[in-house]
Amino acid sequence: MSPNVPQDLLDQIRKMDDRLRMVEGRAQIRPALSQILxxxxxxxGGRLIVKTPGGQTILYIGRIDPDHPDGSDQQGLIVRREDGTVAISVWTSAGSGVQPVVIWDHNGKGIFAEDLVGGGLAAPNFGSDAWYGVTEAPAWTTSSTSFVTCMSLPWKKWHPRVQGSYLARCSDASTSGEIRLVDGSGSVIGQxxxxxxxxxxxxxxxxVTGTLGGDQFLTWQARVTAGPGTVGVRGLSTWGVQS
Structure with a gap:
């Protein structure tokens, strides 16, 4: 430095130089602008939107159409495949009510969805046909005028309702009866x-009563309401279904 430069000015220049070096150093260690810590x-009401280089939206989080009936914004989530088809959604087309979580196949069919009324699953449907006989003389029949369990099925509850198919018969033209499907708590599912x-x-x-994921037995019961013969019921395919 020139000896004619005042010392206080030299000191200020050195301080500025030190600060510049500090800023340069921090610039080297900070995250890139493409990273957030x-x-x-x-x-x-902001939204997060992710698009492919071709402009296709593949992730959308935030305000989504349609609005709620009162005019307020519906907030939701949609995940799309690269071709634009929906893969996952948390959204309701009505703009009101609880938003279901739905997984969609490539053709637009919902293959997994929650039941918004009764809880548990709306889709897919889980079922079983592993019924076994309880009465054996003859099998699956009774001559009792009170309900008797004819068949049982181990059941794990994942849906709020059950659809049970059956084969039923009365032994002769003078005998009539009733059958019913009963859950593990004794509640009648259908009759x-x-x-x-x-x-x-x-x-x-x-x-069907019980906790989601809980185990129980479903039973087909039968009774004679008139006549000297027997009434029988055999459980067929049984499915959990939505509300």
Missing amino acids: GDVTIGE ATLAAGAYTVSSVTGS
Whole structure:
């Protein structure tokens, strides 16, 4: 430095030089502009939208159409495949009510969805046909005028309702009866009346009690309402179904 430069000015230049070096050093260690460290909050109705280089939106979080009936914004989530088809959604087309979580196949069919009314699953449907006989003389029949368990099925509850198919018959033209499907708590899921001499295949549908994921036994029960013969019921395919 020139000896004619005042010392205080030299000191200021050195301080500025030190600060410049410090700033340059920090620039080398800070994250790139494409990285964010820590939490990110998008407020005031903002949205997060991710698009492919071709302009296709594949992730959308935030305000979504349609609005709620009162005019307020619906907030939701949609994940799309690269071709634009929806893969996952948390959204309701009505703009009101609880938003279901739905997984969609490539053709737009919902293959997994929660039941918004009764809880548990709306889709897919889980079922079983592993019924086993309880009465054995003859199998699956009774001559009792009170309900008797004819068949049982181990059941794990994942849906709020059950659809149970059955084969039922009355032994002769003078005998009539009733059958019913009962859950593990003794609640009747569905019931059917059998005319005298009936031989029928049908189904009943109704709510099933118990906790989601809980184990229980479903039972088909039968009784004679008139006549000297027997009434029988055999459980067929049984499915958990939505509300």
